[in-house]
Structures are given as C-alpha cells and as structure tokens.
Amino acid sequence: MTSILADNLTKKFGDLYAVDSLNLAVEKEIFGLLGPNGSGKTTTVLMLTTLLAQTTGTASICGHDTRREPDLVRECISYVPQEMAVDPNLTGRENLLIFARLYGIPNPKDKVDELLGIMELTDRAHDLAKTYSGGMRRRLELAEALVHEPEVIFLDEPTLGLDVGARQNIWQHIHALNKKGMTIFMTTHYMDEADKYCDRVGIISHGKVVALGSPAELKARLMNTVITVTLEGNYSPVQLDGLVFVGQSGNAYAFTAENGSEALPLLADALGRAGNRVKAMSLREPSLDDVFLQSVGKQEEPRGFEEMKFRMMLHRRH
Ligand SMILES: Nc1ncnc2c1ncn2[C@@H]1O[C@H](COP(=O)(O)OP(=O)(O)OP(=O)(O)O)[C@@H](O)[C@H]1O
Numbered sequence: 001m002t003s004i005l006a007d008n009l010t011k012k013f014g015d016l017y018a019v020d021s022l023n024l025a026v027e028k029e030i031f032g033l034l035g036p037n038g039s040g041k042t043t044t045v046l047m048l049t050t051l052l053a054q055t056t057g058t059a060s061i062c063g064h065d066t067r068r069e070p071d072l073v074r075e076c077i078s079y080v081p082q083e084m085a086v087d088p089n090l091t092g093r094e095n096l097l098i099f100a101r102l103y104g105i106p107n108p109k110d111k112v113d114e115l116l117g118i119m120e121l122t123d124r125a126h127d128l129a130k131t132y133s134g135g136m137r138r139r140l141e142l143a144e145a146l147v148h149e150p151e152v153i154f155l156d157e158p159t160l161g162l163d164v165g166a167r168q169n170i171w172q173h174i175h176a177l178n179k180k181g182m183t184i185f186m187t188t189h190y191m192d193e194a195d196k197y198c199d200r201v202g203i204i205s206h207g208k209v210v211a212l213g214s215p216a217e218l219k220a221r222l223m224n225t226v227i228t229v230t231l232e233g234n235y236s237p238v239q240l241d242g243l244v245f246v247g248q249s250g251n252a253y254a255f256t257a258e259n260g261s262e263a264l265p266l267l268a269d270a271l272g273r274a275g276n277r278v279k280a281m282s283l284r285e286p287s288l289d290d291v292f293l294q295s296v297g298k299q300e301e302p303r304g305f306e307e308m309k310f311r312m313m314l315h316r317r318h
Pocket residue numbers: 013016018035036037038039040041042043044082
C-alpha cells in the first residue's frame with residue numbers, strides 16, 4: 001500500500017498559498033522534500049501528520065485519511081519536528097519512558113533499553129538530555145519516534161546543525177530504519193545528503209512541487225555539463241556553438257555545454273586564440289544543487305539569483 005498520498009493538498013494562510021495543490025505518492029522509501037526557506041516543507045509535514053488542517057485537498061497515510069481518521073493515522077506515524085522535541089531537564093531514559101508509557105507499550109522499560117541500545121545512547125542514558133551533543137539529541141528523538149513501531153516516520157530537517165560525522169551517523173540510522181521496512185519522509189537543505197541517501201526527492205518552491213524523481217533521474221534531465229575555467233588576467237570573450245557563458249566570480253569563469261568532454265578542448269583552443277591565459281579548466285556533471293537551483297530558479301529568479309547560482313557552481317568540490 002502507498003504510505004503517503006497527497007491529492008491537491010493546499011494550505012492557505014490568509015492570501016498566501018503556503019502549500020499549493022501538492023500531489024505526491026510515497027512508497028516504502030526514503031523520500032526527501034527539498035526547498036528554500038519558506039517554500040512550504042514544514043507546512044506539508046504538519047498537514048500530513050494531522051497537526052494542521054488543510055484548506056483544500058486530501059491526504060492519506062497508510063490508507064487512512066488525515067482529516068477523517070486522524071487517530072488511525074497517528075497510530076502508524078511518528079513525527080520528529082524541526083525544533084527540539086525532547087525535555088532537556090529529563091534524562092534520555094526518562095524522556096523515552098514517558099513516551100513508552102504514553103503509548104501504553106507493554107514492558108516499557110525493556111523497550112526503552114532496547115531503543116537506547118539501537119540509538120547508541122546506553123552509556124549516557126542516565127544523563128540529562130540538555131548535556132547531550134546535537135547528534136545525541138537527534139538520536140534520542142529518533143528513539144522516541146520508534147517507541148510505537150510506526151510504519152512511516154516524518155523527519156523535519158533531521159541533520160540540521162550537526163557536524164559531518166554526526167550527520168553521517170544519523171543517516172546510517174535512517175537508512176537502517178528504512179531497511180527494516182519503514183517509510184521515511186524527510187525535509188532537508190543539504191543537497192549532497194539528499195543525493196546520496198534519498199531514493200526520491202521532491203523540490204518545492206512557493207508551495208508547488210517543481211521537480212520530482214530520483215536524484216539520478218533529475219540530474220539526467222539536466223543535460224549540461226559545467227566547465228569552470230580559471231584565467232590569469234582578463235577574460236577576452238569567446239563564442240562557441242552549444243557553449244553558454246554563465247558567469248564569473250574572481251578569476252573563475254563558468255560555462256555550460258551539452259557535451260562537456262567535446263567542448264572542453266574546443267573551449268581551450270578558442271580561449272587561447274582570443275588571447276586568454278588559462279590557468280586551469282575543470283569539468284563536472286550536474287549535481288542535485290544544479291537541479292535545485294534550476295527548478296527553483298524557474299519559479300522565482302530573484303535578483304542576484306544568477307550570481308548565487310554561479311557561486312554555488314564554483315564553490316562546490318568536483
Ligand atoms: N502559522 C502560519 N501563519 C501564517 N503564515 C505561515 C504560518 N506557518 C507558515 N507560514 C508561511 O507559510 C510559508 C511556508 O512556511 P514553511 O514553514 O512551511 O516553510 P519551510 O519550507 O518549512 O521553511 P524552512 O526551510 O525555513 O523551515 C512561509 O511563507 C511561512 O511564512
């Protein structure tokens with residue numbers, strides 16, 4: 001059965017369409033909802049988790065309608081919000097015990113010990129949650145989310161503010177939960193993580209889904225390769241068929257080409273003939289960042305957007 005279905009799901013705050021006619025079908029997968037600040041990610045999650053009533057449209061989780069059967073929906077889901085969801089003045093173990101009792105779990109203490117073990121928190125179980133690192137706190141929140149063995153877990157920005165190691169660790173846990181058969185619906189701003197760990201992603205902008213598919217599919221739709229050229233001295237412009245100059249930052253210049261490996265030597269030659277002194281050239285395939293920026297850019301193109309897009313192209317490692 002489809003884990004999450006949204007049919008023209010819409011939320012208006014006054015005149016603002018925070019979520020606008022969202023259609024989604026999520027299976028037992030890791031699904032990432034990506035989008036700029038204020039694009040409607042949290043609003044979507046709140047509606048899907050029954051915490052916010054939609055203006056129009058419908059949503060169902062594991063076959064249960066979020067408005068007509070909210071109790072059944074809540075039984076099969078967990079939600080870890082963007083903000084802190086644990087009581088800082090209780091120990092990790094106490095936090096979990098409250099949850100286990102709330103859900104009426106038989107043998108709550110055994111369940112709590114099991115979850116502390118899974119989330120690598122056994123050693124710190126008796127310390128106050130406020131003494132935990134960001135990564136430990138996130139693992140405690142994940143443990144809470146697992147208390148009643150949900151089928152679908154919603155995670156709003158699960159790796160926000162964590163260091164690289166802690167983020168990787170959280171992803172390993174998320175991956176393991178999915179392998180056990182849980183559907184993961186998460187939001188993130190980290191494109192590289194979404195690319196690596198999500199089976200499919202949806203990109204949302206101004207409440208509308210502007211791209212949907214596996215990271216590989218979305219990247220494949222962007223035919224263009226990005227060529228970055230570092231010059232010594234000024235740039236004398238060159239014109240080549242199929243080559244588009246995208247912008248400049250310092251002495252680095254970016255171009256896109258449909259076939260990068262063919263275009264690279266032609267560009268090198270043309271640059272030389274025009275009197276440019278080339279220090280370095282590099283080629284890379286489009287990334288999910290490019291997909292994101294192109295999809296979101298299509299919708300809004302704010303002032304300075306091209307410049308931002310260009311900086312991101314240059315500053316990413318190949
Ligand atoms: N309770 C509310 N009342 C009025 N407007 C709201 C409310 N909640 C959200 N909004 C607006 O709806 C839009 C979507 O907000 P939302 O929090 O869903 O974005 P988001 O994608 O989660 O952003 P972020 O990446 O910053 O977490 C924003 O313009 C926001 O200001």
